[in-house]
Amino acid sequence: MAVIGDGSLSGGEAMEALNVAGSELGSNFIIIVNDNEQAIAETHGGIYQNLKELRESNGKAQNNWFRAFGLDYIYEENGNDIASLIKVFEKVKDSTQPVVVHIHTQKGKGYRLAEVNREAWHWCMPFDRATGKPTVDFGSGESYTSITAKYILDKVKNDKDVIVVTPAMPMSVGLGIEERAQLGRQYIDTSIAEEAAVAIASGIATNGAKPLLVTNMTFLQRAYDQISQDVCINNAPVTMLMNFTAFDGLTDVTHLGIFGLAAFTNIPNLVVLCPSSAEEYVNMLDWSIDQKEHPVLILIPGNAVAHRAADKSFGDINKYKVEQQGEKVAIVALGDFYQKGEEAAAAIENELGFKPTLVNPRFGSGLDKELLENLKSRHSLVITLEDGIVDGGFGEKIASYYGPSDMKVINLGLEKKFYDRYNPQQLLESLGITAEKIVERVKTIC
């Protein structure tokens, strides 16, 4: 038996499976479609009209999307009623061919707040049952998510060419129901369909407008091929903006953001930008959306909001920025691990008595060879820091560059592992990514 929500039916992997099941299996495969009339946000796409027709006709509508896949079909209106479900499962349990059991359910049934505020209750942290308010303190200061939502609303208002595209993840960048209403026709939700979202964004860019695709890092994997074949081969100026890119954002094994750098920085033509402050982040967004030369992937920082003066243009691709000129050791600290680089640089100066160089590479997808070459003259060790797995990521490119030279290189980042529900701070310590441990390692080499 397979169980799928109506919101997930819009995804390519689900539809491919329905097609295969519809003729290739010849077994009693039972597919329960739990139709609660909701994706993460509202559903989008033509099939949801067909689901509505099926619900309203008690499963008898003439046109039936599931039957068109070659599947048997049975409808149950009372999807929240156990007795009704037992009855329908008894009907299909000895089926000799694949059958869809389409059940109609009410989202959040039994808890009034969840019944009413459907989108907000897609998931939640521990909460007070009476008020529905979280019992976890999220702090009240600025966050990269609120900065993003504000930026998008302003940008869309002032530039009619900007189109926000999302595969059902508007809340990933703080676009709630009200904000989406403000975006109007400059907003496209493809439902849970990352491949379509990327392909549509590519089409928008190719036709001269300015697509901004938003979702979580982990979901972008589903569109790996579209990004390579559709966006990057054609050099379509799509901006892809990812949230939950950090090692401590979502710590469940299926939702980790730590594989994004390794997955996407090795696709040709794709410019991967890793901002290290609020100013840099907003400037990168602005530059990326307006330029017409490059596909760009921007990783929203996962740490607390930092402030620092930043460049306005990033058209000089792979140009790193020296934030502190020093000697002996150069720390190249990418994106939201830049602050860890600052801490390490301060600790080295305090404890070892010399000022190291601190580089903000900004670009995760390529090398500033001129800068790296220049470092050779007064430095003997380069330390890279990145918020992602080391394998296939940013630092290894620098190790490879210096491979034939005398420069020593230490790559710090996460291991190639499916971490699951870990303690982020303990993990960093075990990997030697603390100012103290970095000082220890520098001592053994310099």
Added chain:
Amino acid sequence: MAVIGDGSLSGGEAMEALNVAGSELGSNFIIIVNDNEQAIAETHGGIYQNLKELRESNGKAQNNWFRAFGLDYIYEENGNDIASLIKVFEKVKDSTQPVVVHIHTQKGKGYRLAEVNREAWHWCMPFDRATGKPTVDFGSGESYTSITAKYILDKVKNDKDVIVVTPAMPMSVGLGIEERAQLGRQYIDTSIAEEAAVAIASGIATNGAKPLLVTNMTFLQRAYDQISQDVCINNAPVTMLMNFTAFDGLTDVTHLGIFGLAAFTNIPNLVVLCPSSAEEYVNMLDWSIDQKEHPVLILIPGNAVAHRAADKSFGDINKYKVEQQGEKVAIVALGDFYQKGEEAAAAIENELGFKPTLVNPRFGSGLDKELLENLKSRHSLVITLEDGIVDGGFGEKIASYYGPSDMKVINLGLEKKFYDRYNPQQLLESLGITAEKIVERVKTIC
């Protein structure tokens, strides 16, 4: 206007797009479905029964897969007739909402050989018009493709648990119409649907049987997320066997195999095997299909078939093999670039007067740290060779490992670029991947 063949409709990206088009666009988007009743091999899946019903009813069948997506629909039986097509396009050209124009065509129409032998004429090299025989000489000796087909037929015959799964690419491993008939129920073609193919293989493995998924390297990108989320998180013992993995296999920008190592070696738990001889290749296949511990990706070599004694088991994950013990320089030459390593080693011995060490790493996805550590005692330079882009690939992992040490490292491989219809030999020379150029570089370092 979008044009799509019936065979491609089974792909998730196509179905996601139909869903979005069916309600989100509200424009005169015209989708031409060119239905010639053929994928690359025959079509598979429930929707093809619906297409048949639509053809046989002249588009009037009650159940209509396209209409179920919310799309308008029009059928044209005479898809090879220009006048009929003009007529139908006139009908839809001012449509105010998305419409599918389903046209029925004959594959290969006008050339008898192609009309009859539909699958063989999916593509061909230059050929003699009268006989249909290629005018290009492919040689007549053994090839890795013929070795593969023979291996699969034997294995399937002798082990009823082995199931071959392919997303419409049986010919990728030499499984023609006759061979598929021999495989019988131990063969599943998902049609062009890589996501479903990988998910089904994962299900087969999880249930204790032995899936062997076959296709071309370039197409596996479409299943990146399934491989990570479905196969690798669950450590499902799926064997994925890829052809056209080499830099000189297919040289069109959309079909390059050179990104496979960078894309897949950085996914946790996935064991990537890169055989360097026929014996090693077959032993790897045999080990992989029978073991129950690891997801495995095997890259079919792209070079001429080589013969050398090989190990039988690869259960000691990431254990490299020293094929020649030497000194000063160690060449670590992966997969079908192993023979280039042999040539370089011979040239170094001839021209520089010492015998270098030659390592056959076999595993593309991890490091043999014990071996790498041992190399430090009598070597000062490690040269890596891989048939793929250097960025994110195999050699950079070795450069990173040696980063903090005195060992010098040179990573040789391709650049992160969308190469297109290039001369392979010239490309290698420009990248310094010839025995002569390697000797030159060694001279400058040792």
